[in-house]
Amino acid sequence: MNIFKFFNRQRTAPAARERLQLLLAHERSSSGSDLITLLREEILAVIAKHVQLDNDKVQVKIERSEFVSTLEIDVELPLNADLIAA
């Protein structure tokens, strides 16, 4: 039993190494101020000025990868959203 597990198991250390390198590259470059977080807050604030935002209808996704980060903001606007805000 043990012997089969020993040969079949995936090595996990390389994954640890890659995850750390990626994470630390981001943490080192954004020491303290995180641009993506700042953008998220300001973009949502601008939208909220014109439209009543329903928190349940806002989806924010951040993906940090090796060379680029993406910020995806998905806001569902009801037909009469502008009326509600006004």
Place this chain on the structure above:
Amino acid sequence: MGKVVVVTSGKGGVGKTTSTAALGAALAQRGEKVVVVDFDVGLRNLDLIMGAERRVVYDLINVIQGDAKLTQALIRDKRLETLFLLPASQTRDKDNLTEEGVERVINDLKRHFDWIICDSPAGIERGATLAMRHADVAVVVTNPEVSSVRDSDRIIGLLDSKTAKAERGERMEKHLLLTRYDSNRADRGDMLKVDDVLEILSIPLLGIIPESMDVLRASNIGAPVTIADSRSAAAMAYFEAARRLAGEALPIALPSDKRNIFDKLFGRRAA
């Protein structure tokens, strides 16, 4: 003038206190005059690891506030003539740890000791930043595990920006002490290897302390592992790390593999 060393890590439970005691004792065993200082106000443990928990009368905060003289608060080790402990307060609030107070005590200690080894609390709060504040050298204790490596990276950033040395524009000397290392698990690809950690943190290696039952056994009896079991693999690794800290250029060997092929195949641990 003595050299001030901070033993730090960010993450808790990686072996700061164990390493402070072992390195301090190892240096004292070479005949140097050493004081180990506990900065973990409210959660002191260095006294327990050193086996001096029943002899604590005054602490660091008593000295800072002028309730006790430094000489009254220092506890001399019963086994080593040149090893002393300055305990942390268990009951006082850590806000009593003032920056000027700490500086005054450290400067006093520098006049009387060759080595002042500061055991930092975990985290990046006041206690941790004050422990590193006046250091000449930092020993960053890290386990070969993702959360420990990440926190060490954070601490290295603080050492390079928030210490008195960094603020004077000088370079803080930093060393990596890799603890709880298991060569077998690293060989199997299930633990970060020494080179992985070194490449990620890019600071020079002070030593590799193998995962060892002897460390727990030493703490059970209240003795630094270099005193409790000086022939154990962990103690030898600490002795070598202490020599490197004192400036010797020793080659670093991986902790030896004590298990045979039979044990490896069936996943048994060596005694």
